[in-house]
Amino acid sequence: MDDVALSDAELELAAAELTHDDDIPEEPDMILSEDAENSEHPPSFVPPPRIAARFYSAAGSRRISSAASSRRNSISSTHSHTSTRSFRNSCQSHHVAQHLRRTSILESRKARLADRAAHAEQVRLRAALAKAAPRGSNSEERALAAKQARERHLAQVAASCAEEVRRAKKIAEENKERKAAEERRYRQEMEEKLAEAEKRRLEYKRNARRPRTASSSPPADVKKLALPRPVSPEDAAKRIQAAWRARTRMNVVDAWSDLGLSIDKVHDTSFEDITALLAEEKVLAATEKILALFGLLSDADEAARGTAVRSFLSTYLILGHPAHVLSRDGDQEQDLIQKAKDLIISFETALGKLATFNHYTPSPTGMENVSLAHGTFMTAFNDWKARDSSALIETMVASFVSLDAIWQSVKDDTVSEVAIEYKNGIRDNQAILLSKIKKLAGPDRALTLIRKAIRESRKSRPRKRPAGEVARPRVAIDSPTPGSPIAGTDAALHNDAATQLQQAGSAGEGHQAQSLSEVFTVVPPNRVLVHELSIDKEFRIDASPTANLRDALNRELCDSMLRGFENGESSMWTVAMSENIRAKLLHLLKPGNSMHSLISETLDPELISRQCSQGTFSYEKFFQFVANILPKLCAPFRDDEVKALADDLQEEGSLPEMVEKLFKLLHTINNLSLDYSNFLLMNAAPTLLKEATGYEQRMFAQDLEEGNITLKRTQRWWRSAAVNMHTEADRRDPWSQPTPLNRPTPQKIYARGLVDIAIATPPLRESELPETLELDRARIARIRDEALRITTIGGILLTAKNLLKRDVRSQWKNDANRMWETLKDGYLKDPATPSKISSLLESSHAMPPTTRAQLSSTITRLLTQAEAGKLNDPVMKVLFNRLKTHIFNRVSASSSGERVKAASTATEGLTTAGLPEFVTQVSDICEQLTKISEVDRRSHGKWYEEIAEEMERLGAEGDELMRTDSAESASGSTGSSSSE
Template identity: 25%
Template sequence: MEKTGSGFYIIDAFSLRQTSRKPFHLEKRFLRNTSLNSSSQNSTTSLEEAGVKREALLEARREKLNRRFLAVQKAVKEVEARKESQRLLFWESLQVAELKRNHRIEQRRAASKELVERAKIVARQNILRYEAEQERLRDALENRLKQSHARRLHMLNQPKSRILITGTTTAARATANTNRRTKKRKQQDSMNKHHQREQEQYQHHVQQGQEELHVQEATKVKKRKASWSALLSAFRKLGLPLVSMPETWLQFNHLGRLLRNKRVIHVTSKILNMLLNVIDKDSRRRSRVLLSAYMMTMCPREVFQTMHGSEEQQLLASAKRVLQLFEEIVHSQGGQPNSATKLAFEQCWNGYYALFQSWKSNDMTQLVANMSAYCIELMRLKKTLGKQGEEDGINDQLNQQILQVKDRIRGIGGAPALEQLNESEAALSQSSEVAATTRIASPGPSSVPPSPTPRPERSSTHEEPPSISTEQLNRLLGGYAPVSGITNQQLAHEIIIDPNFKLQRPTVDEKPKTLEQHVQKIATQAFFDAVEDDISNGRSENSLPGLMGDIRQRLLGLVRSGSSLHIQISEAIDISLIEQETKQKVFDLERKLQYVLHVMRQICAPVRDEAIEKIGEMDNNIHQLRAILEMLDDMALDLGNFRLRSLRPHLIPVAVEYEQSKFAESLAKGKVGLAKARSWLQTAKKRLIDVANERNPEDVPSSSPSTNAIFEEGFISLLTSPEIISASWCPETMLLDVERITRYQNEMQSITIVAALVMLARNFGHVDNINEFSAKLFIMLEDDATTIDNLSLEIERNVRMIDEQRRSMIRAMVDKTVSHSDTVYSLLMRRVASVVRTQLNSGKFATREVLASYGLECVRKSLEQLCERVMVLGRHHFLVYSRWYDEILIDDN
């Protein structure tokens, strides 16, 4: 209850409310309504269930539509991805097509350029030929006019009434006689008429003879001029290059084939005979001498061994002068050359011919001497082999070679050289007979044939005498140089550059491939057969003392002098005692060999124990001797390699000074020069300056390249050169590393080829394992039997290619890559050179990102190993020869 402001109270009657009852007469109606309400409630519940089912159905449809939408989206993405893949494949195909198009255009451009140059040369030759023909016609017309004028003058100079006057005088005289002697007989008149007739005939014959003489002289002049013009025309058609036009010069092989042409020699000899006014049997030889001037002028590097000699320079200058005069004569527009021109050419020709014969005689003498020495060696080898060579068929081959060498000596040196060779052969036969007689008369150790294995004491004569201040180093290296067959300087250089350097014995193949190897094998077998024959026939004193002395010297060389083992070996293997025992037939070879094997077990390396045990198990003493000699060679190499490894730490501090002193000594003695090194550095410097000028269009002043930069440029140019480095043209400072640089060149080319082939394979498809594929390509490139088809099949197998069109395309591109004519190969070679240059300059190898951008990630391992070796060689080389490089560059500035 609440009280309002007006004083009223509000009572909440909600709690007092009650439901009234229904009237009875309406109760049934309300009962009906109640049932209707219950039924309506039931129907409401059914609708709700239907609504729930509808929502569930709609949800299921939504989910199904959603799934279908997602599937459609996925299909759309797959189609787009497929289109993108096709687009990329099409783009890659366009790139390949563009590369092929550019290459084809470049080929056609080069071919067109060659055709244009050739057309220019042909056009120039045609112009010269046309001018010569016009000049010939003009000369012929002038000659005809001169002959006509001469005939006219001759006719004008003849007396017109000579015949008439003669006839009139005779008639008058006859008439006077008739008047004075009218009574003379008619026979006198007939005699006078006969006399008149004879005089007329005589005058007619004299006149006809004079005319014939003039005609003959004119004909001779005409023929001489026509012959000279024909010779000049024929010479111009030969196509010889012009000395005054270097663009017409040919390469060595093409020029040699042209100059050996018989027509060229014949026409040149005819022209030379007319210029020198001589005709004899030596005309063709003079023609060859003149044509040799073309070779000297246009290909001097191939003709001369050295171009810096005074004799070669004089001969080259004389050859150029002769050719210049010769070309002025044969290409002149007038007729035959006058006497002054002929005299000048003859004087120049005489000087050139004398210089050529002097130069040729020097080479001919040296060549004949070398060939004679080679022939004598073949004769000695034939006598050494004896019956063994006849049985194996070697003597027939040696006889054939001896005959061929004699024929060449006869062709080069003539009869005197052959007579000298015959005298040497007779002296050789006489010395062999004397030696055989001496052996039969007094057999002894002196008749022992030489051992087939190399001995240090024999090859020590070839050692270069030490001549530097580092005496200890010279003494240490001097013991190994004879064994290795190289000089002290080369040995020290190899130890520094290659830490794994080892002295090795030349390998002997079971099946010799060359005649020399076959002969060496037969000679070795013949030596031991002779030893076995001596032992079996009771003549062991002829062979065994010498062999045991050889074994004794080798064993003593493997132990320290003055040691107890050294003394023991010297006493146990007493050569004088062995000689006496063999003469008395009491020498026990088996016991002595067992002692030798016992000593070898004590001093050998552990890796040789098994081999020595196998030698001890042999049942043939001759086979044991041979195996012992070979094993002693191997043990000497083992000891030498051990000492070299111990020497290397002591050699490193003085290696640079040692090589500098040896090179300075060679320069002082004139054994080497610096001409090639100077040219090499000048070329590298010019390349650097040209690159700097291209990058500096504003011409901003800049410093000249440093010596180190010039050396790096020249060194990299040697490694990337398509021409294999040779001692004939490489810098003098690189002579010790010619073979090593050749190996580096081959490795760089192999790396570039493999990278190019991998890039090619990627362009044509997907490669599963790039590293394995690259390794296989390296192995295939090392095999000489690998062909273009093998490389193409390997690429097809890795990219799973079966399309014939693409297969032919792959083979063509592999062929271009291997032949170094592809632009991709050139690009990759420049990138490889850039990586090597970076390593040489900074000492750090390129990162993986750089290699990946260069397309060289697949050859990373091989390229890194090569860069390390190149860096060691380049830096050591610059340390040794930098002072001479500085002097060369300072002099050029």
């Protein structure tokens, strides 16, 4: 731009010079100049100062022309110079040349300025396009470059470390081999010396001693004795047999040497190939002969010999492929590897000393070393095999029992086609497990273990109450009187039950009326009742939530009655209490029943009022009447309780004892009312289940229309689950294109959201739970507590196993169950809880003081984190994430086949995750979440579909917007390239 500015200044200067008219001579001046030239004394011509400065400038300041476009090389400049050489040329030609020269300069400069302006405009356009084009920030580029550089550096460090480790291992192996070679050499030399000495001793014994003589030369008779004697047939046979045995031993050694078995060969060969090689008959036969040569085979049956041969060959597999043979890397496995190495070293050492001079006979020292090493290895091998097989057997038995539990839960709760599909899948998996268990434990022991485990599992599961006569009040079993409502059809009974439940559910309007209704009745609202029945078909009303409050109210009522008796208000309290009891008893019966008429007439309030006013009312007769009626109204399973109450009512007592009898009577009548409500619910359950889905949909839609609830929390919950699923899918395959087949399905998204909200640390906050799962709030909160308890106990047991160097796959079920019961009431509500947990573990497993102290501190730390609901310990985090992943895999299974497969591998998965003791608890959690999922998706599937469609629409619009922006950016880049 400086050049451009300079050119503009020069251009203005040249234009200013051209505007001076007096600088360019006119024609008259030129004519006068010619006249002056012809005169005698021609006047001297003096050019204007500016022209003189151009033509007579200093030599140092003159510009040297170096280009064809120079002004001094131009035509006008040349013409100007030639025109000024002779004064005879007129001044007019001089000025014309000068004018042409100036015009040429101006034109050339204008052309250069135009080119520069065009170039500057092109540069400005390119800069604007480059500035407008979308591009990543420099920070992202730098971060990416730093990440790549870090990864390269880490890869280099890892490679260098691996190389150092490999070099150190190589040096250690070389040192071991060198020491072993030296030891073999020393032993071989010693064996050779001993053999030579033994040979000389035998030679000395064969040759007779020379008798002592004075002469140094042996006598003739001695020479005759030294001559070889004829060999007897027995000696010849012995020598032949010895040679034959030596030849046989040599063939055995040569056959083993031809196999070429060594640790290096096994390590370099793949596990499948070396397994196939060791299973060949030729290898087994050669191994059996070489082991017999060293005396390592007993004279047992063929099966025992074959087992010993395979056990010896397993040493090569253990040393060559420890990762494939051993399931873990514990102390017992390391000890087994060391003993296998000692056996191979002693065996190869003794084998290397077999040669012709010792007739391929192992020395006693070598055989002793090999025998000791073999016995030590077999002991360690059998211990490891027994522990490993017992862990596998326990795992497979637990899987078998888990499949049986699934079948027990679905055989009566599903339709026939689904039940048959479940049955086939479960039987196939159980057959596979049974065959594996029989191979490891034997047929008899396998059947015993499975029967015992199934019996314990079925006993531990809550037994379903049969819809029989046990839970029914006797008034419903007795033959109905003519005209009684019980004599109607089943449909009428269902309608009546539904009507009573409706009346009990809507006992009052308003907050106070609803609160009183919840206190004085145990029947939940209709929507809660229908929802609980949908999840559990055997659901029964439980009085425990309000039992204590109702007992407290009855106790206050009886105390007030006692004070009223002391104040002389006995008649009023007697009439009120009898009317209350009469109403409760009539609630258990239907109008028109003989028992209903009897109670109504006997406990008439007006009759009792007249008796009290006349002083003829007797509490003994009142209690006797009630004691005779209650056994006829109760269910069979309450016979003992009602009989004890009836005996108590018929006993005489003081006024306080009479009031206490009234309290017990009210408590028993409340229980009978609960039994009657459950009886009505049992009869109405089929009708209610048919309409459950539609009823929940209508109630939820009504709440939405009235504005009682919104779907904001549900939308946020679904969006979070969808983002998590898509993020996991991108993490699994970051380079693939997002095809529709790879996108998570709505069922997977729902399962992810359900597991995320259920398997989390307590407490369950109001903002976390979607509106559609509001009725399952207590259930989800309970699942959260159970998941945290499983993780806490699993972390404690895993730490104890590691400190005691036990197998983490072993199941400490007794310890886990006792800790489960101990932590039911809280983690640190009782300050002695950590010491109780430590005592439980110490009573079952002996441990040194240091281990006990370390384990105690770990238990305190884990319980503190569990009480706070924050899992900061790495072990707790890993266990919790593994538990969450396991439950998600089982809950997200869509078909019955996938569920059976997930259940059959559940025990193995939990064992791998470090939670082998909690198969039953985790199965219960998965079953509860599955039922919640089925009921919730049937009831609120329409709203979930709307939310999913809205999210897909927003996602499609976002993708379309991104594609549009990319297209515009691409078109802009193309336009800028073409302009350049």
